[in-house]
Amino acid sequence: MSGLFSPRAWNKIWIYRGTFLLGLTNTLKTAVVALLIALLLGIIFGLMATSNRKILKSISRVYVEVIQNTPVLLQMCFLYYALAFSGHSPGIIVTGFLALGIYTGAYMAEVIRAGIESVPKGQFEAAQSQGFGYAGQMFYIIIPQSIKVILPPMTNVIVNMIKNTSCLYIVGGADLLSLTYSFVTGENTGGSYAPAYIVCGVIFFLICFPLSSFASMWETSLKKRDQKVFQNGTPKEA
Amino acid sequence: MNTLDGSLSMLRNPAIIKFILQGVLFTLIISVAAVLFSIVIGTVLALMRNYCTGKQTGVLKALSVIYIEVFRNTPLLFWIFICVVFCPAPGFVDRQMFGLSSVNNKLLFKAAVALILYTSGVIAEIVRGGLNSVSHGQIEAGQSQGFSMLQIMWYIVLPQTFRAIVPTLLSQVITTIKDSSFLANVAVIELMARTKQVLSAANRYNGLNSINVSDVFVLFGLAATIYFVINFSISMTVRNLQKRKMSVKVKKTLALEERRQTGWAYNG
Numbered sequence: 001m002s003g004l005f006s007p008r009a010w011n012k013i014w015i016y017r018g019t020f021l022l023g024l025t026n027t028l029k030t031a032v033v034a035l036l037i038a039l040l041l042g043i044i045f046g047l048m049a050t051s052n053r054k055i056l057k058s059i060s061r062v063y064v065e066v067i068q069n070t071p072v073l074l075q076m077c078f079l080y081y082a083l084a085f086s087g088h089s090p091g092i093i094v095t096g097f098l099a100l101g102i103y104t105g106a107y108m109a110e111v112i113r114a115g116i117e118s119v120p121k122g123q124f125e126a127a128q129s130q131g132f133g134y135a136g137q138m139f140y141i142i143i144p145q146s147i148k149v150i151l152p153p154m155t156n157v158i159v160n161m162i163k164n165t166s167c168l169y170i171v172g173g174a175d176l177l178s179l180t181y182s183f184v185t186g187e188n189t190g191g192s193y194a195p196a197y198i199v200c201g202v203i204f205f206l207i208c209f210p211l212s213s214f215a216s217m218w219e220t221s222l223k224k225r226d227q228k229v230f231q232n233g234t235p236k237e238a
Numbered sequence: 239m240n241t242l243d244g245s246l247s248m249l250r251n252p253a254i255i256k257f258i259l260q261g262v263l264f265t266l267i268i269s270v271a272a273v274l275f276s277i278v279i280g281t282v283l284a285l286m287r288n289y290c291t292g293k294q295t296g297v298l299k300a301l302s303v304i305y306i307e308v309f310r311n312t313p314l315l316f317w318i319f320i321c322v323v324f325c326p327a328p329g330f331v332d333r334q335m336f337g338l339s340s341v342n343n344k345l346l347f348k349a350a351v352a353l354i355l356y357t358s359g360v361i362a363e364i365v366r367g368g369l370n371s372v373s374h375g376q377i378e379a380g381q382s383q384g385f386s387m388l389q390i391m392w393y394i395v396l397p398q399t400f401r402a403i404v405p406t407l408l409s410q411v412i413t414t415i416k417d418s419s420f421l422a423n424v425a426v427i428e429l430m431a432r433t434k435q436v437l438s439a440a441n442r443y444n445g446l447n448s449i450n451v452s453d454v455f456v457l458f459g460l461a462a463t464i465y466f467v468i469n470f471s472i473s474m475t476v477r478n479l480q481k482r483k484m485s486v487k488v489k490k491t492l493a494l495e496e497r498r499q500t501g502w503a504y505n506g
Contacts, residue, residue: 069412069469070462071419074430078458081437086451163313169423177316193323201312208311 009192013199019183023176024203027165030096030175034161037101042108047138049113060109067106073167075099080171092172100161107157115150116142148222155215159208176200244444245456251443254436261432262464268346268428269415272353273361276414277407279354280361285391287362288369302362309359314352314420321352322424342427349421357414364406368399405483408476412469419465433461 013020048060067075076099083090090098119142127137166177173179180200184193248254286302309317327344334340372395380390422431436443440453 065470065473066466069416069473070465071416071430073419073422074433074458074462074465077430077434078454078462081454081458082451085449085454159311163311166313166315167420169315177313177319181319197316197320201308201316204312204316205308209307212311213307 006192009195012192013195016183019179020176020199020203023174023179023200026093026174026179027162027176030093030100030165030168031158031162033097034100034104034165035158037097038104038108038157038161041102041105042112045105045109046112046116049109050116060113064106064109067103068110072099072103072164073170075103076167077170092168092174095171096165096168096175100164100167103164104157104161107160108154111150111153111157114153115146118149119145148218152215152219152222155211155218159212159215162208162211163204176203241444241446241450242452242456244446245440245450245452247445248436248440248443248453249456249460254443257436258429258432258460258464261427261429262468264346264426265415265418265428265430266468268350268353268421268426269411269418272350272357272418273407273411273414275354276357276361277365279358281365281396283358283362284365284369288366289387289391306359306362309356310363314356314417315423317352317356318349318420318424321348321355325351338427345424346421346426349424349426353414353418353421357410357417360413361407361410364403364410365399367406368403369395371402372398405476405479408472408479412472415465415469415472429461429464433457 045060045063048056049064051057076095079099080090080092080095083095123141123145124137127141132140165175168175169178169181173182177200180196184196283302283306286298287306290296290298290302322345325348327347331343331347332340333343335343338346376394376398377390380394385393418428419430421428422434425431437449437453437457440449440457441447444450444453
């Protein structure tokens, strides 16, 4: 264990704490912008998947299947090299925004589609019969009901996205994990493997653990409530 | 010569195709092996988390909770980096085999260990979902028949658990095939790493002495197509399995309903 108990190694981490902070900022920045792109794509393709037009449905299907069945690393490399070799190098962080946004967008689309489909069809018809347009129907009737089904899996998708920011390593890396790696392998800073990885791992854990436990707690309570409704035999939304 | 023709000519180069296809084989072997090992570890972890609730065994539960939560909330690449430095490689991988040097074999072993450790955490949660779907009455019934806890698990609970989670496990194979591309970061020899290697040497093979955008499109397009074909066929299988399961469930409920209506005693 290189330097797990050596005060010198830990001291080195403290001196170079800026590296870790920079990595953390980059990771969070990438995650937030990618999340916005992913939400936008997810809402667009999720709504397309639940629309009645066959062509819109199939476009959304193709997007989701192609993106979900290829590795995010490959998409990121593809985007980076394709842009770099055609002379518009976008920079590492922007590659991260785009690649992670597009990849996560496919998962968001699936989550949103499942959420909307969880609302009984009669609700759509009822809304239409009351004269709601498409936007009003979605905004006032469907989304308030599906949001509780959508949120837990969406949180899991976000956790995975935060973990996936480490993919940036392959295109040059400016995120937390890549900077940790270059810290421990660097000429001047190298050697203190164990302390550096512990710091990096703890940061990731502190960000992801609250999110994922929130998601699983919410999911359990949803299931319990459903069971109660089912056992009483009087479903709330009848 | 046009750059696209140059790039496409790489696909007619048998050496490159063989190199890439070997990469595909390694990807598949690594992923399937990782899932199989992870099922074993994950099952043990899930059993510990669900059933070690006694005073003496509580520590086992705590250990498995820590393991699962730590591995689920940190990136895979993190564990790959750690294993490459800290994981000891046993003597039998320290030699030439599979047409790889001993250094590559050691690296492959270490990275595969990271993949197994990471996937175990995920599979443990999947198995736990399956365990929770087996009703508690089954365990009590087993106890009333004089089964020990181990026997109950082995003969009654686990068979039902695994039948329930087959589709989820297959989806996990897809995820693991995608995750195995992370091994490219430490230059292990699977599909993604080999595609990158070919790209970095593309100027020697496309006959143009330079790497062009079309090379990126052709090579990564090929890799993406291979990943897509493998993963999409697995996900189709998963969907068919789920559909069949649903229809069985519907049939069962219908049969029950019929029995109830025809006055069959049903105490469920």
